[in-house]
Amino acid sequence: MMTLALALVAVAWLIQLLYAWGGHKSVHVYFTLVYALGTALIIIEDWSGGLTSDLWFHIAAFVFALLVYLKSR
16 A cells, blocks of 8 residues: 555656646645645555554644645635
């Protein structure tokens, strides 16, 4: 599942890169959504492996991405 999660994060960055190359200076709404989904999968993977200190950073990244998504849509 970690491979899928990291693939989603990479796709999110690809979406943002293509958007920026198109001349836009803002964050694309799908970037935040796909990034949040990838981060959610990382959280699930971390949780199933036991609580680690990294888990809290992933939760923070998920919450921040979700907040940006909600604000930008």
